[in-house]
Amino acid sequence: MKGSASAIIVTLLFCVFPPSVDAVALIVHPDTPITHIDRNVARGIFSMRKREWSDGTPITVYVLTDRNPIHQQFVQGVLAMIPHQLRRSWDRYLYSGIGSPPVQVKDLEEMLLKISATPGAIGYTDEDHKGAKVRKIEVN
């Protein structure tokens, strides 16, 4: 009985909070001077606090729309943040004039295109990057 009850609970949990299946990875322009990134640093970049790489190259952040499942997976799984908290800090920048939110792209294709073309760019993808000139970065 105990076993089947916990099986039901686990099943329920999986239904309510589906685990991420595809691995969403953080990607950068290939010339970016990093090989791995600390999670807190990644949070600082996607929260738009951190504006430059260590060599002084300005950081350009690309994201999908808030409700895109890949965006949700990236924010919750990779950054371990709550999506509405990230949105709140972007809104504060935008509507009080103290900064800019990330650049929003319409799909992954545009994401890869922008990141491969923009030195200092950062974003994410959930699939093989099909030879696009971007580099996957480990978040730890």
Place this chain on the structure above:
Amino acid sequence: MLRCVKLKSINGALLLTLGLFSFEAAEADEEQSIRWHGFLSQGLIATDHNNFFGDSESVSTELTELGIGASWKATPRIHLSAQALYLKAGDSAPDDIKLDFGLIDINLLNGASHGLGVRAGRLKNPYGFYNETRDVMTTRDSILLPESIYPDTLREIYHSSDSIGVHGYKEMGSVLLQFDALSGKALINDDTIEDMSLFSPGTTIENDKLWFARLMAEYDGGRIRAGISRVNLTGDVDPGPPNPLLPFIDGELELDLTLFSVEYNQIRWQVTAEYQLLDARVSDFYFPGFHSENTGESWYIQTRFEFLPQWYLLARYDVYYGNKDDKDGKDRVATGNPPAYAAFAKDSTLGLRYEINEHWIVSTELHHVSGVGWLTALDNADPTSLKKDWNMLLFQVGYHF
């Protein structure tokens, strides 16, 4: 450029200046070019007794928020931005378009785990969780912010100031500290002074100085947030032309506000609470050597729950005391200033919000209020006719980009 042309007719030299820059930036990457944003919302307010935002006893539409702004990253470290705002909130906001912010922000330090910058111009005042973006529906969790701490009647003072400021952050593992401070001149209009109800009509406040400071700590990417905000405002109070019936003299006013903020966040729900003390001191004015000091106390606790995707329920209890040593208003009545229930306001709120898509929101809210502490004489010409217990129903639709 079409947008620029439209904007020119709405407002201001600053926006025009930003618009002209866009020629130069047209070919650059989007991070370097002008970025536009805007928001619009319209509300409906109905009350069974007492007026809030216009004549709400017979359904008021006097809640309109319209803003349009632009920002430009001139260099990776220099950022310019401006926003024009039209606000209609009963009679407590002047019915015109004004420059809400217009500023230059210079990033001075960009370390591995810290940053520091300065800004100057017309700046949004950093205060608590909501103040800087209080006119943008999407950034509020409710139609009305807790009136005890974010009073709409004093919106002018709270909004923005002509200031210089510093801001910075420091990361220590999972803890983030953020600091904002500014010092400058408040934006005070005559209605605001009248609404302070301390002074007679015609009174002006001059040589005013203010500073705001806020320290906010975040743990684990914003899961827990806690902060403290401080405000100080001083000014000379001038009673205006001599009046034999109200023979007041020049005096001084000082306001001191302290606000504690705390929030716990989960993916689908959050709990937020804030507690404020407001010290008001008046010297002279009524007669030489006059001195009065009063401390107001306010707090609220609120929870929000996303019960279905994009559907939110909100519950809040919000308490205001104009004088923490006279919570029931007995002293108020004893000194000939009835009614007693103007000494407080206890507002129980239930709200429902649906975020239709990334641009549109609709929301409705029901308030049951005991007390009239934060109602204004600007909407209620005869304060003696105010009822102690009253209800308010609001509806609002908003768009933003």
